[in-house]
Amino acid sequence: MGTAEVPQDPQRVVVLDTGELDSALALGVTPVGTVHADGATGPQSYLADQAKNIEEVGTIQNPNLEAIAALKPDLILSNSVRHKDIYEQLRGIAPTVFAETVGKAWKENFRLAGAALGKSDEAERVLGEYEAKAQALGPRFGTPGSVEVSMVRFMANGVRVYGEGSFIGTILNDVGFARPQIARTEETFVQVSPEQLSSADGDLLFYAGYGQDGASKQAELAAGPLWQRLGAVSRGDAHPVSDDLWYLGIGPLAANRVLDDLARYASAA
DSSP, X not given: OOOOOOOSSOOSEEEOSHHHHHHHHHTTOOOSEEEXXXXXXXXXXXXXXXXXXXXXXXXXXXXXXXXXXXXXXSEEEEEHHHHGGGHHHHHHHSOEEEESOOGGGHHHHHHHHHHHTTOHHHHHHHHHHHHHHHHHHGGGGSSGGGOBEEEEEEETTEEEEEOSSSHHHHHHHHHTOBOOGGGOSXXXXXXXXXXXXXXXXXXXXXXXXXXXXXXXXXXXXXXXXXXXXXXXXXXXXXXXXXXHHHTTOOSHHHHHHHHHHHHTTGGGO
């Protein structure tokens, strides 16, 4: 969004998306304010302990500008996808740094947060350790390039199959997994109907529901014949995962935790 002059060592940071919260905490910075995902009641569950004393300033879609200003921040971190329309208002409160996009670009966004927080070297160290961990995990699945991993997310309005152009897609790629044909796209996700669920099959399938409505949709479809006919389901190779972590995390702490989760299924492939 242009140039921002930020303090050399910002002390009162407000973050306005899940990726920025993850990134700040990964760099050892505890923000004074954060938002939570719409439909959630607080920060992502995997960050509950680290974020328990952070002031909440609304939701991702509706940040509370008055609450943000009351915290007297010296830096605000977010991204253009979520908050481009209120950039000028945020900039009027404190120096504001926006990433251009979300999801697949999480590593670049983490580096940007590192630069804004004066912790670029630390950001590179964290990313290097993550990438080494991902590369070491792949051989535990034999030949990961021959293992198709499918990512399914149940939403209130339907079912999504997540593609290569997503946060979770980058992690699977870093490990070296293959993807089902429908997921071989730079799009974040492909919306499918219940009748198209067969296209979401894989050697391994991981699924989650977003919020209570997504969980209800998951329960409804998972009990039906279309889901039960999937090869991964019938073999016992379909596994529920944390939506907070695998889909909402979008940062290095989440990425490392996803690798830990994946390691549990190495013997299943």
